[in-house]
Amino acid sequence: MKVLVPVKRVIDYNVKARVKADQTGVDLANVKMSMNPFDEIAVEEAVRLKEGKEHHAAGTATEIVVVSIGVTQAQETIRTALAMGADRGILIQSDADLEPLAVAKLLAAVVAEEKPDLVLMGKQSIDGDNNAVGQMLAALLDWPQATFAAKIEIAGGTANVTREVDGGNQTLSAALPAVITVDLRLNTPRYASLPNIMKAKKKEIAMKAVADYGVDTADRLTVVKVTAPPTRSAGIKVADAAELVSKLKTAGAL
Amino acid sequence: MAVLVIADHDGSAVRDSTNKTVTAALALSSDVDILVVGSAAKAAADAAAKIAGVRKVLLAESGELGHQLAEAVTATVVALAGGYDAILSPASMDGKNFMPRIAAKLDVAPISDIIEVVSADTFVRPIYAGNALETVRSSDAKKVITVRPTAFAPAAEGGSAPVESVAGSDAGKAAFVGEEMVKSDRPELGAAKIVVSGGRALGSAEEFHAVIEPLADKLGAAVGASRAAVDAGYAPNDYQVGQTGKVVAPGLYIAVGISGAIQHLAGMKDSKIIVAINKDADAPIFQVADFGIVGDYKTVVPELMAALG
Ligand SMILES: Cc1cc2nc3c(=O)[nH]c(=O)nc-3n(C[C@H](O)[C@H](O)[C@H](O)COP(=O)(O)OP(=O)(O)OC[C@H]3O[C@@H](n4cnc5c(N)ncnc54)[C@H](O)[C@@H]3O)c2cc1C
Ligand SMILES: Nc1ncnc2c1ncn2[C@@H]1O[C@H](COP(=O)(O)O)[C@@H](O)[C@H]1O
Numbered sequence: 001m002k003v004l005v006p007v008k009r010v011i012d013y014n015v016k017a018r019v020k021a022d023q024t025g026v027d028l029a030n031v032k033m034s035m036n037p038f039d040e041i042a043v044e045e046a047v048r049l050k051e052g053k054e055h056h057a058a059g060t061a062t063e064i065v066v067v068s069i070g071v072t073q074a075q076e077t078i079r080t081a082l083a084m085g086a087d088r089g090i091l092i093q094s095d096a097d098l099e100p101l102a103v104a105k106l107l108a109a110v111v112a113e114e115k116p117d118l119v120l121m122g123k124q125s126i127d128g129d130n131n132a133v134g135q136m137l138a139a140l141l142d143w144p145q146a147t148f149a150a151k152i153e154i155a156g157g158t159a160n161v162t163r164e165v166d167g168g169n170q171t172l173s174a175a176l177p178a179v180i181t182v183d184l185r186l187n188t189p190r191y192a193s194l195p196n197i198m199k200a201k202k203k204e205i206a207m208k209a210v211a212d213y214g215v216d217t218a219d220r221l222t223v224v225k226v227t228a229p230p231t232r233s234a235g236i237k238v239a240d241a242a243e244l245v246s247k248l249k250t251a252g253a254l
Numbered sequence: 255m256a257v258l259v260i261a262d263h264d265g266s267a268v269r270d271s272t273n274k275t276v277t278a279a280l281a282l283s284s285d286v287d288i289l290v291v292g293s294a295a296k297a298a299a300d301a302a303a304k305i306a307g308v309r310k311v312l313l314a315e316s317g318e319l320g321h322q323l324a325e326a327v328t329a330t331v332v333a334l335a336g337g338y339d340a341i342l343s344p345a346s347m348d349g350k351n352f353m354p355r356i357a358a359k360l361d362v363a364p365i366s367d368i369i370e371v372v373s374a375d376t377f378v379r380p381i382y383a384g385n386a387l388e389t390v391r392s393s394d395a396k397k398v399i400t401v402r403p404t405a406f407a408p409a410a411e412g413g414s415a416p417v418e419s420v421a422g423s424d425a426g427k428a429a430f431v432g433e434e435m436v437k438s439d440r441p442e443l444g445a446a447k448i449v450v451s452g453g454r455a456l457g458s459a460e461e462f463h464a465v466i467e468p469l470a471d472k473l474g475a476a477v478g479a480s481r482a483a484v485d486a487g488y489a490p491n492d493y494q495v496g497q498t499g500k501v502v503a504p505g506l507y508i509a510v511g512i513s514g515a516i517q518h519l520a521g522m523k524d525s526k527i528i529v530a531i532n533k534d535a536d537a538p539i540f541q542v543a544d545f546g547i548v549g550d551y552k553t554v555v556p557e558l559m560a561a562l563g
Contacts, residue, residue, distance in 0.1 A: 016516055017382035026386050038498075100354070101363045124498055129381050130366050132354035135324065139358035144427035145324050147351050150491065160431060164491045166347045168435040170321065174428035184481060184498065185491060220363035224376060224389040232523055235544035237535075241557035244529065247545055253448075253506040253527045254473075254562075 001154070001176070002063045003046045004116035005086065006107055007039040009070050009077040010127040017127075023225040026127075035077045038122025040084075041182045044189040045152060046120050047085035054187075060154050061118075063087050067110050069094055069103055075205055082200035083192030089205040092213070100128075102217035104136035109213040111141060116177065118159070123148050123181040134181035144174035148183040255374060256285040258312075258334065260327075260343040260352075263290060263298035265320075270445040271344035273305055273408035278401045279342050280307050280409065281371035287312060288415075289334065291327055291422060293320030299417045306413040314422035321430045324352040329423035332359045335396065340374075345400035345501075357398035364398045365390060369405035383497040383520035403444060404503035404524060436490045438477075443493065446476035448506045449525070451495055454482035455511020455532075455551060462488040465555050466510060472562055478502065478522075480512045496521035510551050514539025531555065 011017055012032040020027045035043075043066065052058025064086040068074040071093070078089035092106055111119065124131040138145035146161035150169060153160040154176075162171045164183045192200070210217055238244045248254045257279040261272045272288070279286040289312045290299040299313040312334065318326035331341060331352075341356065343349035345367045357364035369387070370378035376391045377399065443449065450473065452466040462483065470477045479489035481496060495502055497520035507525035512518060514530070514537055522528070523542050530543035531554050540546045547554050 011382065013517070017385040019386045026382055099363050101358065101361075104358060126497070127382055129379075129383070129497065130354075130364070131350050132357070132364050132366060135351065135354035136358035136364070138324075139328065139355040142427075145351075145355065146428060147324070148347065164347070165433075167492055168433060168490065170433040171431040172323070172428040173431050178428070183491075185485065220394050221365070221390045221392055224391050226381075227387050227389070229380070229384055229387050232528075232542045234541045235528075235546070237540070237546045237548060240547070241554060241561040244545055244547060244558065245561040248506065248527070248529070251527055251544075 001061050001117040002065065002114070003049065003061045004111065004114055004119045005039070005042050005046050005064060005066045005081065006119070006121045006133070007043065007066050007068050007077050007081050008036040008122070008125050009033050009068065009074040010036045010125055013037050013126055019226055019228045023227055025223070025226050033073070035080050036122050036125045038124055038182055040189040041184070041186050042120045042122055043081045043084050043086060044187045045182060048187065049154065050085065055153060065090065065114055065116065067092065067107065069098060069106055071095055078205055079200055080192065082203040083197045084190060085196070088203055090208060091205055092208045092210055094210050098217055099219055099221060100130050100132040100136055101220060103133050104140055105215040105217065106210065106213055107133070107137050108140040109215055118176055119179045121179070121181055123183055134179050138179035141179070144178045146172050146174055146178060147181040149180050150183055150185040152180060152186065255283040255339045256287065256337060257283045257340045257342060258338040259286060259288045260331065260341065260349065261288050261290045261298065261302050262344045262346045262348065263292065263295065263302070265292055265295050266297040267301045268298055269442070270408055271346060271403035272302065274403040274406040275342050275344045275401045276305050276308065276409035277406040278368065278371055279340070282340055282374055285309050289314065289331065291319045291322065291330055293317055303415040303417050304411050304413050306410045308413050308415040310415050311417045312420045313417055314420050316422035316424040318424040318426045319422050322348040322352065323426060323428060323430060324355050325427040326423045326425055327352040328355045328359055329425040330421070331356050333423070334420060335360055338396065340397040340399060342399045342401055344403050349400050353398055353400050360396055360398065362394045362396050362398045363392065364400070365392060366400050367402045368399055369402050383516050384523065385516065402501060404501050436492055440470060441474070441476045443476040443478055443500050443502060446502070446504050448473045448475035449478050449495070449502050449504045450475045450508045450510065451478035451480065451512060451522070452483055452488065452510050453480040453512030454486065456483060456488050459488045465551065469508070469555055469559060472559060480518050509539055510555065512539055513537050514542065
């Protein structure tokens with residue numbers, strides 16, 4: 001089974017985003033960038049499907065291709081995935097921050113070329129917080145989707161996916177090919193070992209341009225402005241529970 | 255301009271998030287219809303018909319729709335989309351699951367998790383875990399939007415819209431196998447007036463039950479948790495409050511043994527009053543707390559229970 005894993009380069013999750021003074025966006029100059037945390041979880045699961053870790057049979061995945069759409073430095077993100085155990089990478093270079101619809105169209109074109117049996121990806125990028133591309137890719141391909149996966153079992157060309165939903169968990173079964181988006185509880189991604197980081201340097205990354213895929217990536221949304229949210233100021237420290245209860249009563253919260 | 259709101263419901267009643275989404279829809283147009291999709295959801299459709307300001311309720315039923323499976327919901331909605339300029343749903347887990355699929359089928363850019371309607375084509379939504387607010391203008395002829403319920407007041411009851419049956423698709427690509435739902439008599443997390451949340455500090459599921467739940471029950475509150483508490487198995491996944499979990503904005507939010515990471519704050523910082531109980535005086539949660547108690551929850555929570563009487 002061939003697995004395609006789309007990975008995005010985003011602001012590191014430990015960094016607090018700051019809005020630019022001219023309200024055109026978030027200031028990313030000199031900010032630490034990393035692989036979107038959900039995409040790390042997707043890469044980890046793909047590698048486990050190959051290695052036969054946890055409940056997966058060894059060799060469930062035979063080839064793992066990672067693809068990123070973004071600036072040239074997104075090669076580093078792809079390298080990280082290769083060091084975790086992915087086999088090769090594709091970078092579709094774009095300096096523009098493409099919208100989910102455009103990303104989904106490009107990924108659909110990559111799927112048409114690569115013909116994977118499974119696309120495993122993050123449920124949400126932590127910069128745009130869209131939670132959209134996976135569902136959109138599934139729609140464009142007319143494939144089944146299983147979003148917010150907390151457990152994945154693959155056997156006999158079928159994926160059984162336990163999903164995090166409101167109120168608990170839901171399990172779906174989908175014939176492959178399918179798109180699965182992963183949630184936090186699926187696994188804990190590994191840190192790449194030094195030997196694997198060295199090995200990853202020799203793995204292939206194909207460099208592509210958006211134009212190579214002939215899809216319409218025009219923006220549908222115009223960002224009018226990006227502003228800072230209203231800030232909350234710290235309140236007071238109270239001495240004990242009795243004082244807290246009296247303050248809450250005065251404030252009308254109880 | 256006509257707007258279709260896809261209801262969030264449990265088969266017999268609509269959730270409060272549906273009323274809130276109707277409020278967002280009414281900011282776009284006065285022609286608002288509600289679509290209820292389900293397997294046996296007539297009662298929910300009748301409940302939706304009572305929301306004030308609604309023009310009519312469409313009821314689409316099929317076996318596949320009972321579990322809100324994305325493929326069947328999408329086929330149902332796309333068949334109706336011709337009559338609407340905007341399609342809205344609450345940003346529930348179901349809404350987040352099917353709305354982007356609907357958008358892609360309609361070749362539209364979805365707009366996720368809006369907190370404000372500026373005009374018929376311009377919306378505000380949080381990005382970067384709520385550390386920035388993005389105002390976007392859509393050039394799509396049809397808008398596909400999920401609405402953050404905590405940002406809108408619920409539309410009032412008192413309407414009497416007609417209920418009409420429409421075709422419900424059973425086009426299934428993925429099949430429902432089973433579900434495990436957490437049963438609770440407590441108020442729903444997203445709609446509760448008070449939320450008590452526990453973090454990693456609790457240390458075990460037993461301790462979470464023994465400390466967080468009695469406090470919540472005393473206050474008639476819903477129970478929430480940090481990601482760390484959920485990951486460690488102290489609380490079900492559905493309790494996670496944050497950027498990638500539930501967003502809550504109750505009148506009172508009590509965080510017990512939660513540090514206040516960016517991702518957690520994203521889910522609760524719009525609460526009216528925030529209380530933090532944490533033994534570390536420098537924990538970031540105190541930067542957003544109206545009232546903080548520096549101390550060990552093991553002594554503070556019992557004292558609080560006693561003080562509440
Ligand atoms: C992609 C991504 C998404 C995420 N999404 C979310 C999300 O939606 N929601 C979320 O919550 N997190 C989320 N996180 C995780 C987040 O970054 C933090 O790791 C998490 O919120 C920490 O949980 P915590 O505060 O319970 O634990 P910790 O940060 O470990 O804090 C525990 C706190 O308890 C205090 N404490 C310890 N013992 C006691 C005691 N006896 N009495 C009183 N206080 C005590 C400590 O001082 C400390 O402040 C996400 C992370 C990533 C990478
Ligand atoms: N530019 C991109 N390049 C590669 N994958 C992406 C890109 N943008 C989004 N994705 C994938 O789509 C998922 C969901 O992103 P989003 O819908 O933007 O929240 C991410 O977790 C990635 O797996």
